[in-house]
Amino acid sequence: MELDWHRILFNDQPYSYFVEIFIRTLIMFIAAVVTLRIAGKREVQQLSIFEMVMIVTLGSAAGDPMFYDDVGILHALAVFVVVLTSYRLLIILIARNKSAEVLLEGKPHYIIREGRLCIGEMPSDELGSDEFFGQLRTQSIEHLGQLRCVILEDTGNLSVFFYSDEEVKPGLPILPDEYNKKSSKITSSGLYACSYCGNTKHLEPVERVLCEVCDNVEWVSAIDRRRIGA
Incomplete structure (x- = not known):
């Protein structure tokens, strides 16, 4: 069986799609950096479970529009907004409710x-x-x-x-x-x-x-x- 290397390497996309991938990746990279900067920084070892979930979710949302042409960038950015908003609301809840803090972040x-x-x-x-x-x-x-x-x-x-x-x-x-x-x-x-x-x-x-x-x-x-x- 002869392998179709052009399909394997490029699928059905034209060579010009590499330019689009560059633009998509740059936009999503900047969006991820801005989102995490707004969320606030902590050392990796200090991340709580739901903060790790936030990072994984952002990574998944950012990855698809980088190279799938059927995934719109604005759709991914909408996910970013929802995730960031949910995270900020959780931070407020934790700051005001001790029970919520123990439930979401655990206790010593x-x-x-x-x-x-x-x-x-x-x-x-x-x-x-x-x-x-x-x-x-x-x-x-x-x-x-x-x-x-x-x-x-x-x-x-x-x-x-x-x-x-x-x-x-x-x-x-x-x-x-x-x-x-x-x-x-x-x-x-x-x-x-x-x-x-x-x-x-x-x-x-x-x-x-x-x-x-x-x-x-x-x-x-x-x-x-x-x-x-x-």
Whole structure:
């Protein structure tokens, strides 16, 4: 079968359509920049869900008229006006109504309090332990006992507050080599941390023991404050 390269590369459009594409793209690019400038700028990591939806919607509305000749530019610009107007109304609603702010942008959640995971408070479907521990490790954190509290902000960022060196407690290790030594069987007496919530307690050799905080049965040797910086 012989390929029709002219159809593949140009379809049925004349070569002069490239000029129209240039004009369409330039207009939509300027319209997108102006719209986002009016909407106000924030860092990408600080964008809320509906702001991301706005950007995706604008991108879709801007893309079609750039190279589809059956999509009018004014139609796309009408979408821009509707999206921008809706966004500004939402901003006003959020500023005046606390419930609307929580619904649309979410609210901060405590992930850690006093060196222990807040199982009852943290949104379980938003942050897996591997991802969470990975973010903590990027800040040179060795174990949870170093942390006074960690807050998951509504932007998705983590706010981390440390204990002073004198206040650091024994805690659940988050370095992979040590965390992966978790086991339900305690073979020697010592200080252990629950692998699920970080609760620490002194345990004697036993086949199986429940954590009184979360009912987890897997434990790992806690890192003592004396080992910090070792």
